Amino acid sequence: MSTRRLSPRAVSAAALQYLLLGLLAFLMVFPFLWMASTSLKSFGEAFAYPPTLLPRAWRWSNYGEIFNAMPMTRFLLNSCKITGLTVLGMLLSCSMAAFALARLEFPGKRLLFASTLATLMVPYQVTLIPVFILFQYLGWKDTHYPLWVPAFFGGAFGVFLLRQFFIGVPKDLYEAALVDGSTPGGILFRIYLPLAKPALTTLGVFTFMASWNDLLNPLIYIDTLEKMPLTAGLSFLQTQYGSDWPLMMAGAMISILPILAIFFVAQRAFIQGIATAGLKG
Amino acid sequence: MPAHQAVAPQPVPGRRRGSLARTERFWGLLLSSPYILGLLFFAAGPILFSWIIGFFEWDSLTPPRFVALANWQRLFTDPLFHKALFNTLYFVLGSVPPGVLLSLLLAMAVNRGIKGITIFRTIYFTPVVTSVVAVALVWTWIYDTNVGILNLLIERTFKLFGARPPEPIAWLNDPRFAMPAIIAMSIWKGLGYNMVIFLAALQDVPTQLYEAAELDGAGRLGKFRHVTLPMISPVTFFVLAVSLIGAFQVFDQIYIMAKDGRPANSTLTIVYHLYNHAFRYLEMGYASTIGAALFLMIFAVTLFQLWAQKRWVHYQ
Structure with missing residues (x-):
């Protein structure tokens, strides 16, 4: 494209294309800009008509106020803890099971793989109620356990994804290491996992987004305000300060800033992760 | 496979x-x-x-009572379930086909070797990584009847063309507009996700195929019809299947933007109905029946897609 000389028609076509893409890009970011702008307005200015695009006076104190009105620091810490443990547990247990399914022979292997495929089709709402009753029976209501412990028992999506990846790794690697006296467990952690970074990234990104943004599970398990992650806390904030838009927008900003920061730093990993899942699916 | x-x-x-x-x-x-x-x-x-x-009446705290098929009978006669079923199908049909089509068009627009492709990709993807709760809150604010920026924009546009602006629309409080408003927000939220997948698929199409098609005299439309579409059809199938399953399970944005399926149950969906019965009314039996019905629906749609894909999905 760059070597060809561009005709005036091609130039105007390109200009039109940029214009449309730019307009759409503005549509995509506008809600975030509006969130940021509202979060810095005074209560009165937020309701002024016609609204101001940028705050007349930047009220950074809204952010201090939200930390006083709500245990925002706790929400943040809870979200970090739950999501961190969930990602760790999911990567660990899924890669172990996926490696076994891809490389080892053991009784029940085919049944296990068939069950994985079957489970992929079941919407989580079907298991929601029985699992809730199980955790209630264990006395785990209003604790964080129901939100991260299941991750340490793996998930069909992750096992399937990693198994597909491990199958693509040359089998000679496994056999050579066996001959050298390694155990299958050692081979998984020393050879296969370092090779599986792209697949682990994909699974990590999916798990991270699902856990950090999950609303339904915190909603049904957590009753105490101080134990809520950001999503449930924000939803509670809405019920308490439903009309104080600057305050709510400040809360929403705080809840999305960490994930936006991670996204902008690791956006290649995010986007590649999603794209691979789509192509390999 | x-x-x-x-x-x-x-x-x-x-x-x-x-x-x-x-x-x-x-x-x-x-x-x-x-x-x-x-x-x-x-x-x-x-x-x-x-x-x-599903065959019991159970609040999960006291002993369950066997009721045979009563929950299933109730499901077929529960007007709210019918409403929820209708609303869910409305959401699925309103959000999935336009969303998938838009994301494909967008991916094709971005994929034309233009500069700044990564910037556009990042921008379009931003709504995907943020939580539904946070973005649903700001959209509730945008949709506000009296001081929302959307109504202001509509008013200004009308005035610009010298027309009399309409009465402000109660986007989330009018049963006619609540679901379309939530659908629009959901398309905005999911656009980047599908676009990234389509973009990767488009970049995977070998250029020789386009060159060969050009030699055969294919124009732009011909190349799209005979090269692009068949080559990306497995990915289109994946995107459609995943989007449909996700849309059937819609809950978060309704919970934030239209508590309890307001107004007049016009946004009550199946998962919301399940949530109400399980965790607010503690009717675990009936709620499980709703879950089973949802599963059967998703299963039927997936089976239909697996059957239909033989007619339009092209595997190499």
Whole structure:
């Protein structure tokens, strides 16, 4: 494209294309800009008509106020803890099971793989109620356990994804290491996992987004305000300060800033992760 | 699908064979044991259990009472379930086909070798990574009847063309507009996700195919029709299947933007109905029946898609 000389028609076509893409890009970011702008307005200015695009006076104190009105620091810490443990547990247990399914022979292997495929089709709402009753029976209501412990028992999506990846790794690697006296467990952690970074990234990104943004599970398990992650806390904030838009927008900003920061730093990993899942699916 | 290829056990020479089989058996069971337990306690067991409690009336705290098919009968006569079913289908049809089409068009627009492709990709993807709760809050604010920026924009546009602006629309409080408003927000939220997948698929199409088509005299439309569409059809199938399943399970944005399916139950969806019955009215039996119905619907749609894909999905 760059070597060809561009005709005036091609130039105007390109200009039109940029214009449309730019307009759409503005549509995509506008809600975030509006969130940021509202979060810095005074209560009165937020309701002024016609609204101001940028705050007349930047009220950074809204952010201090939200930390006083709500245990925002706790929400943040809870979200970090739950999501961190969930990602760790999911990567660990899924890669172990996926490696076994891809490389080892053991009784029940085919049944296990068939069950994985079957489970992929079941919407989580079907298991929601029985699992809730199980955790209630264990006395785990209003604790964080129901939100991260299941991750340490793996998930069909992750096992399937990693198994597909491990199958693509040359089998000679496994056999050579066996001959050298390694155990299958050692081979998984020393050879296969370092090779599986792209697949682990994909699974990590999916798990991270699902856990950090999950609303339904915190909603049904957590009753105490101080134990809520950001999503449930924000939803509670809405019920308490439903009309104080600057305050709510400040809360929403705080809840999305960490994930936006991670996204902008690791956006290649995010986007590649999603794209691979789509192509390999 | 290559997914179903079984791994044949490789013959290992000599006397190590027996001990190797033992080692693999030990490690295989050891490594997959957490996952096996997970399948039993968080998947297979609950699935079975949810069918069983569908035949009981149970608040999950006192002993259950067997009611045979009463929950299923109730499901067929529950006007709110019918409403929820209708609303869910409205959401699915309103959000999935336009969303998938838009994201494909967008991916094609971005994929034309233009500069700044990564910037556009990042911008379009931003709504995907943020939580539905946070963005649903700001959209509720945008949709506000009296001081929302959307109504202001509409008013200004009308005035710009010298027309009399209409009465402000109560986007989230008018039963006619609430679901379309939520659908628009959901399309905005999911656009980047599908676009990224389509973009990767488009970049995977070998350029020789386009060159060959050009030699055969294919124009832009012909290339799209005969090269692009068939080449990306497996990905289109994946995107459609995943989007449909996700749309059937819509809950978060309704919970934030239209509490309790307001106004007048015009946004009450199946999962919201399930949530109400399970966790607010503590009717675990009936809620499980709703869940089973949702599962059957998703299963039927997925089966239909698997059947239909033979007619339009082109695997190399």
